[in-house]
Amino acid sequence: FSKWSVDQVCDWLEDIGLGQYGLFARRWVSDGQTLLSASPQDLEKELSLKHPLHRKKLQLAIRTLTGKQPERSAELDYIWVTRWLDDIGLPQYKDQFSEGRVDGQMLQFLTVNDLLFLKVTSQLHHLSIKCAIHVLHVNRFNPNCLKRRPGNESQFSPSEVVQWSNHRVMEWLRSVDLAEYAPNLRGSGVHGGLIMLEPRFNADTLAMLLNISPQKTLLRRHLTTNFNNLLGQQAQQEKREYTEAPGYSPLNITAKVKPKKLGFSNLTQLRRRRSDESRDYVCPIESPTSQSGQSAANGVQVRPYAGFRGLSPILDREPARDQVGLEDSKADTSQ
Template sequence: MGMKNPLHRKKLQLALRAFTTKVIEKSSELDHIWVTRWLDDIGLPQYKDQFHEARIDGRMIQYLTVNDLLTLKVTSQLHHLSIKCAIHVLHANKFNPNCLRRRPVEEKHPSPSEVVQWSNHRVMEWLRAVDLAEYAPNLRGSGVHGGLIILEPRFSSETLALLLNIPPQKTLLRRHLATAFSALVGPQAMQEKREYGNATGHVPLTTTAKVKPKKLGFTQFSHLRKRKPDESADYICPIDSGALTVNGVSRLSSSAQKGLSPRLDRQAEREEQVGLKAQTNIN
């Protein structure tokens, strides 16, 4: 067929697998045109041309890997995290195409379970509501949406201030943003963010960090022939995310969190090593 684009080949393979297994996925109802609108909603419209050319549809979103995103020219670590959290929100809402909220409704004190579904535009509306209207346009193309704000433990008011280009010397404005941010995400998420910030080996989330390609080892080439069930960790947001609900907010489970932050990666690796050692001892 002369199909050279690796993502086109992947799309065909996924479609053939769905056809042969007769597994009906809700995500398959979302076409590539919907995905370009979704990129607008999560604040990453600059990638619409790449996603459109690769014909990324709802089914493919589930199976995107780090290297797939790099092929799509998404190199920013923050943007990878934005897409990861946005995919998790889709999983938690069973790929409801209208799950993201674009406009304010009558919600004087929105709960974290509502904020997690905010689109990029809705976050900008919130900034206008807390008297930071002049900085709101700076969020266009930032990848900031409700899912990133709530689910990513390293995303803080400092990260938001950087993205909004609020000068460090404007301490009162930054303090005002920090207070509004804390009220928005709620005490539980703020506690989690503080714990991550105080953890040993914590690497702050920056706006300039780039993602490096994942190198394939010899054992990982097997996915070219037949994907193993335990290789779901290769995905940007594992399908078996097993959404946990805490105080009404759908949180990422441990398997889905892998890759969200260096600390979580190291913690997951340690847990895997302990499990392997225990299994060896038993044998």
């Protein structure tokens, strides 16, 4: 890469979706080495790379190109990511993600600040994206791992449900005689991964998102029965343990995530580190250890459904590294 000509570098920028910077590259780049040795400040000044996600994309793409092992996630381009947003029930963010050129590899390194920059402020949507990225991790970034259509099966295993798309969840609602409420899940961010992996997501959460009023007790009971059948005994037990733990706070479907206010002690650290260099990943690179004690890191196989422990993106963050504050004061006190 260091020996690539200006033409090769510009063609490559076009290939990765950053062709709009080709003109600046022709003026500044002498060969591939120019990019290899450039700092984020150089990229911003010389290439006019002011969009923080474009800077991140370029740096990750260079790392992949010069790395020894090919990244499976790097094979998923930003157009694939817009289809993935459809699958996880968040199509309203497609324009922002497309403009940010967010590709499969960038999903691995998305931070809370990145999502806020992409105008994703809903706590529930942060959780949705977190769980969906985790499902990609477990499935080795297989582009077709999410199930969109019902099969012939009448019984579902948790490892199948965890891979359901938003559309597939809506199909399930139709199959349990809740067809009139299914369209309410469009744009909700509800998919199989969120249902199975987020400990606070329960039948009441789903009922609220479906706009089934608390007065409709029979309908809610019907939903709860079918929801519990869908989860299976293991996930039901884990969620029950979680809700019975001291300091438990229910999932608030209207809560917002906002940048944490920094005190004076944080200001020097902020000067040293740019906001787009944050390490507060939405879904940490190392996949959580499964209940059998195996880790997905280092290529060890993890069961497709390994429980949600340590997965909740809002609750599992260490306070010292926490980049966000919740408006929901209850969540603050529970932490």
